[in-house]
Amino acid sequence: MIDQASRLRELAAAYRRQVTGQVGRRFQVIAVTSGKGGVGKTNLAVNLALVLRQSGREVLLMDVDLGLANADILLGTVPPYHLGHFLRGEVDLPQVIHRTATGLKLIAGGSGLVELGNLSAGQLQPVLRALERLQDEADYLVLDTGAGLGDAVLEFALAADQVLVVTTPEPTAMADAYTIIKALVARDPRVKIRLAVNQAERLEDAERAADRIVTTARNFLGAEVRHVGTIPRDPHVWQAVRRKVPVVLSYPGAPASRAVVAMVSRLVGEEPPRPPEPGSFFSRLAGLFARRGGSL
Numbered sequence: 411m412i413d414q415a416s417r418l419r420e421l422a423a424a425y426r427r428q429v430t431g432q433v434g435r436r437f438q439v440i441a442v443t444s445g446k447g448g449v450g451k452t453n454l455a456v457n458l459a460l461v462l463r464q465s466g467r468e469v470l471l472m473d474v475d476l477g478l479a480n481a482d483i484l485l486g487t488v489p490p491y492h493l494g495h496f497l498r499g500e501v502d503l504p505q506v507i508h509r510t511a512t513g514l515k516l517i518a519g520g521s522g523l524v525e526l527g528n529l530s531a532g533q534l535q536p537v538l539r540a541l542e543r544l545q546d547e548a549d550y551l552v553l554d555t556g557a558g559l560g561d562a563v564l565e566f567a568l569a570a571d572q573v574l575v576v577t578t579p580e581p582t583a584m585a586d587a588y589t590i591i592k593a594l595v596a597r598d599p600r601v602k603i604r605l606a607v608n609q610a611e612r613l614e615d616a617e618r619a620a621d622r623i624v625t626t627a628r629n630f631l632g633a634e635v636r637h638v639g640t641i642p643r644d645p646h647v648w649q650a651v652r653r654k655v656p657v658v659l660s661y662p663g664a665p666a667s668r669a670v671v672a673m674v675s676r677l678v679g680e681e682p683p684r685p686p687e688p689g690s691f692f693s694r695l696a697g698l699f700a701r702r703g704g705s706l
């Protein structure tokens with residue numbers, strides 16, 4: 411019996427290696443964040459998650475912007491449960507996962523959960539524990555965070571494998587992007603920051619804006635921020651929002667869609683997937699909370 415069981419486990423592991431190309435499947439975490447609000451984080455997070463899904467990966471998109479959650483609206487889906495139900499202990503996290511028609515898995519945030527916006531480390535514990543059990547469920551976990559840093563929820567960003575900071579070319583958004591980069595680097599100099607310039611009217615302006623942030627971060631923070639994409643301001647994006655079908659699905663040939671596809675290949679193509687190791691998203695989070703005196 412024992413032999414049979416271990417043989418079955420071996421077969422399952424071999425199958426998984428075949429499917430995922432690696433031993434076990436521990437999701438890579440991409441956090442999408444910004445300094446200024448309204449720059450296009452949610453649109454980028456949703457569309458980048460869909461592009462990853464279209465390339466055959468299992469993707470879990472989690473809306474951690476508890477105050478203004480709206481990834482579900484952009485996806486045109488009404489999940490029966492959201493993170494609020496889980497946090498109130500009404501359901502388990504796997505029940506909150508909603509598989510959309512595209513195969514993308516969504517953990518919706520639940521709008522109006524402002525009172526939950528400032529979660530303490532203790533309150534986050536059950537989310538982390540439950541997520542840890544789900545880490546073999548997907549190749550990528552994409553987090554759509556709120557703007558700005560400060561909440562315990564945004565510790566997620568620091569524990570991610572990559573943090574995609576979104577800005578527009580406007581001076582105010584750029585200044586706020588730099589502020590968030592500075593805050594991230596101050597907390598953890600090893601954080602991998604990627605930069606996306608969204609809603610670009612003119613490509614040259616956007617490139618110049620990105621260069622300024624990259625150079626300033628290098629000179630003043632000693633941080634290597636990698637500019638991974640410039641997405642044009644494109645009316646197809648808000649048409650897609652109105653149709654509740656994300657732009658990469660509703661207008662795949664649109665300039666914004668093509669730019670997101672190019673950005674995703676730079677985001678995930680620049681380094682081979684990390685082999686599974688104990689220094690996962692969760693142990694990094696645990697470390698972060700421990701340093702702040704949280705209890706994980």
Ligand SMILES: Nc1ncnc2c1ncn2[C@@H]1O[C@H](COP(=O)(O)OP(=O)(O)OP(=O)(O)O)[C@@H](O)[C@H]1O
Nearest residue numbers: 447448449450451452453557609642643644647648
């Ligand atoms: N590339 C683009 N071209 C045109 N409009 C865009 C583009 N990207 C985003 N938008 C528009 O900008 C608005 C804000 O987008 P979104 O909600 O994704 O921003 P956000 O950063 O998530 O906002 P918040 O900080 O409130 O969470 C939306 O109306 C969206 O349609």
Ligand SMILES: [Mg+2]
Nearest residue numbers: 451452453475
């Ligand atoms: Mg948003």
